Amino acid sequence: MAKSERDHQKVEAAKAVVYIYINHLAYHISPETAVLYFYQLMWDRLTPECLPVRDALTVVIEDEQFKEEQGLQFINRSYYSICNPWHLDNKKRPYLKQIIDRLDREPETESINRTTQALREQWMNFSKGEYGDCLRRQMHLGGHEIFREEDREFRNVLADYLPDYFYLYRSVTRTPDIEQLEQEHSHPEYSGTATKQINRLRESYDAVYEYRNLRQQGVTGIDHPSRLELAEFEKGLDFYYPGRNDSFKSKARTICHKKRRYEKYASYRPQVKEYLMESVELFPARTKSKLTESIDRALVRFDDRTSMDPITSKSLFLGLLDSVLLPVPNTSNILRLERCVGDVGPMNFTGMLLSLVLACPMIRFRLEKKLGYLYRKFEGKSLEGIQWVVDLFEHINLALVMNARKIGYFSLTEPLPDAA
Incomplete structure (x- = not known):
């Protein structure tokens, strides 16, 4: 040696x-x-x-x-x-x-x-x-109510809201070396940040569905668990709800069923494009055109003879996610994102992201990293100047919470929350 x-x-x-x-x-x-x-x-x-x-x-x-x-x-x-x-x-x-x-x-x-x-x-x-x-x-992270009551200092910056966004918990608190360490151990129950992420998700899940159930019962005057305006929150509540007819969940299930392990990419590609274009069809013309170009570039990366196995599917949807959200994490792409969200609205933009994640839940980790980068760029900024970021994070939080079971956030070894 x-x-x-x-x-x-x-x-x-x-x-x-x-x-x-x-x-x-x-x-x-x-x-x-x-x-x-x-x-x-x-x-x-x-x-x-x-x-x-x-x-x-x-x-x-x-x-x-x-x-x-x-x-x-x-x-x-x-x-x-x-x-x-x-x-x-x-x-x-x-x-x-x-x-x-x-x-x-x-x-x-x-x-x-x-x-x-x-x-x-x-x-x-x-x-x-x-x-x-x-x-x-x-x-x-975690200890949410304790943190709020005892020592949370509101500075009117984005960092004040971090406790509420479960999907940021790991991406903004773990460096690559710790991320690799936890992957090697493969025991998520021993990860403090992952455990707090799930606990916060469950709190949010219970709060959102309790509000929805009370609303259906005709109860009024209840606080809604979001910083969105009440009307906007209730629109999102219906828009992202996985149990509605023609929901994001049902559309994703359809596109997943169309994919077969030995199906060639040539026959699957037009179906994927049709699936995604449904999310952007009503966007303003200029934004729709730019997103369509980006999606098309992502779709031509594979040989038509490629078999649609799980590895190819994951690679495909990672590329599609990159095509619509911060392809490279830098300031110019954040400015493009701000313009896009301003043009189409945070709800519609979130719907497009939800379509991608529901079709391939494994890409949620890439989504978390991208959103973590966005958070780090603005965490110390005054809330007054970054309302578009807050609105986007609130919509993403609501969408992921409502569809958490289908996306895979809840472990199969744990009791699932009541079906919605």
Whole structure:
């Protein structure tokens, strides 16, 4: 074995020792003490009565790659090792807040030795970058009513609304390294952010359908669970409802049934185009023309002889999603999106997105990432200047909540909410 490979294995083994120690703090030590020990480790490189962990941390820091991205990811995984378990226990919320709030402190960074100094400098880099931002956003998740009552500070910016948009929970709080880690583990019940996403979805699902049922019973004067105007909310309630005749759900089922595993793409392509064009048919002419061109470009990416297997189907609908929503995440495409939503209205635009996701539920993860990018661009902006974003997010929230069962947000191993 080459020396470089041996060194790499040594560093990875040392990282594992640190992660196990921090995870032990999360589960087996009082949270007050765990907060103290965590920061003694990650700031002062101290571990009370646990020298092997300190030695392991030293190995990690002295690796030449620690000052690069690998060092940031190590710190990120260290935070994950304590924060993720505490996300699963609402009683730990005050201590989770202590852990995350310390990101914003400005302590003296000078240390008496070079190794601890390197740790502190990389910790400060972590705090000031996207890794730290993702952690801060986690304090907006779950514990929804507690957050609202106790410590939610309304600043009249989009970030105030993050707790309500379940579909943003993972995309704005997980960096790619943590996303990959959770995919490798394949145990969503152990993911704190995913668990809070489902909990928030269930709250929204119950609230929306309770409102709908009360309205059908003739009850008046009830608060509606949305920031949309009442008339707009009730239009959306009927528009996205999966049980109505000619619903998005029934149309998606039809297009899915037309697809057969061994059917060739040549025969499926015109059916897909017809399905999507139904969503854009009544759009203003200019917008309709541009969207049609984008959809056509996405549809010609495949050879007509391609078999319509699940992989091809997913790739097809990912391309179609890219064709209508932020094909490349940048400022110019956000401006195009703003114009498009302004032209067709947030409800109609959301209907087009819902058609795509219902036809291929697996693309919801790409949709979440795109919406997460949009959120990050505006999270600190005043609500007065971004009403189109709020209206779009509210419509998307309502559409995804009402169709969550068909889209696949509820696990098959969990009891489903009452059928709507």
